[in-house]
Amino acid sequence: MKVICDGLDLSDAVLKVSKALSVKAANPVLEGIKITAEGNTLTLLATDTELTIEKKIKADVLMEGETVVVGKYFVDFVKKLEKEQVELSRLYDAQLQIKYSDSESELQVFPAESFPKIDKGMEDGAYFEISQVDFKSIVEKATISCSVDDSRPILKGCLFEIEGGNLTCVALDGFRMSVVNKEVTASGDFKAVIPARALNEIVRLLDKEEQNLKIYIKGNSLFVSVENTTLISRLIEGEFVKYRHILPSSFANTVTVNKNALLSSIERAAIVARNDRYNVVKFEVKEDLMTVSAKSEIGNVNENVNVNLDGKDITIAFNGKYVSEYLRVCGEEFVTLNLNSPIDPCIIKSVSGQGFLYLVLPVRINA
């Protein structure tokens, strides 16, 4: 293998694929980036077997070939070569030679044969198509509710359910749930549970908001291509929680409130609640006023927020973090809290009620 490419292109590509590198893999070759020189293209590929990222850049291939270089060192090394013309060649099995200016360095490599085969023929799978900006917004809204612990792997992903051209994206962690809806163009009806990590990595690849993104699903894999970068992720297997019956069908109370006013109050209350495991923030709604409060040995916060109440006065408490995380991503000026009783789930949504619905369980407090 012998190939010449631009240092900045190389650095950018290596940085992109490095997000799929394994850290401390049982199989060390998964800590490597596979480099393939073919035609007039240099292909960089990293995988931890769950997530795979591949990027192609233009290069002057003098001799075709492939090798696998230790990812973390290669990332740091090419970052310092952005201004150079870089020549990569596999000298003998154990070394990748890197030439630039009139210097030359070598990095340790693994044999390319030991690198896992990645199945890339996905373009005949089911798909849905959506603008980059909409996809980004859906992922941001849904992933706040993904579980971060490993006890129930399915909750570390988002359910993507396509039915009659409508996408419903759902995530829940046992304390709150995001349900995001959006019309999409799709090949048909299907569903898949996509790991939150893959969704976040797809979002990082996006740079042209107005362009469309086509996401393919086939077997237990997802496939997406942005510019010259391809991302492949395993789907999470198993049945997702039946979420529809969790949603209450009617509410006794509807509280409408300015998002920023509520968020500021919760953030201040969270400061005194922060040493408490449940970050308990209390909401007391009396006619047109909601008192947001928290109390601990640190002190106590009592804030008055103007609201519009449709229903009876109610006092309910939440983990403040769960409510503020919703408010930060909801993208609305006014939101409504739909409540039944201090022990029933609350649904928060925008006043228009379209597109994004967030369910949060209250925390029981002593009266």
Next chain:
Amino acid sequence: MKVICDGLDLSDAVLKVSKALSVKAANPVLEGIKITAEGNTLTLLATDTELTIEKKIKADVLMEGETVVVGKYFVDFVKKLEKEQVELSRLYDAQLQIKYSDSESELQVFPAESFPKIDKGMEDGAYFEISQVDFKSIVEKATISCSVDDSRPILKGCLFEIEGGNLTCVALDGFRMSVVNKEVTASGDFKAVIPARALNEIVRLLDKEEQNLKIYIKGNSLFVSVENTTLISRLIEGEFVKYRHILPSSFANTVTVNKNALLSSIERAAIVARNDRYNVVKFEVKEDLMTVSAKSEIGNVNENVNVNLDGKDITIAFNGKYVSEYLRVCGEEFVTLNLNSPIDPCIIKSVSGQGFLYLVLPVRINA
């Protein structure tokens, strides 16, 4: 105590003084910020007994008084009140009431009497005066050589030696030494060892490069005032290392090199040397070429850098980190390395040779 002030002023002041807060102090009152309302001024003060920072802001004092509020919670709380008019009042001994909009919160306080007394009458001490920009540059250059471990406390500071209107600032950690010189206006000849931490905190307070800074030394304390912020630091007691005789008086070899070229090469070499405790980077000077190299199980780097050699060919090795840290702060386009033998200290300085001299010990390598 009852006082009204602007939230942004308060937040800025609290953030500034918080740098002197104790973390996990044996005496919990040192985790507090002392608030004093007097005349038309609100004074905030924090100290960990080594370092003290005080800031005064304009306020509408309705009732004079003082209290001590837990620093970390107060910092976070007022950060969320930047847009508000804030009223602070000590209700009863155990609470500071904070009013804003039509909300009110309370934070836990300590009795002001338990807060240590700070001696602030320093304006009759010895002093030197220097522009903010020069002070910043001296601190940056000197502190890279300060020790970070506690085994020899005196090495965690910089010696400031004033003699005949010339300041010599020295720091060393047993592996390298910075010696920075600058003309200053001073009250006379004196010396003091100032903790690196205090120097860095003074630099953080500076925002008007062209203005002068007057640093007072009295007894075992340093005192400096910038705008309405006052910083007081204990000096480090004890005799500083006699540094002058460490400096070699003559050199067999002088190598002149472009700083950026050398820095880039060392940074790449450092990548393969980084798992090595001493980060060994080798410099082989042969006539007009210096080969910068490093080798480990990660790979090997060999870089050629053009130099101008006055003397004989020489091979010497350094901890790459020590050389690159110098090059990053030296602020010169060309530097000279003055060498005697592979086991003698090296002095690096700018080509003009003025103002900043850096000594670094080589690492012994097998030939």
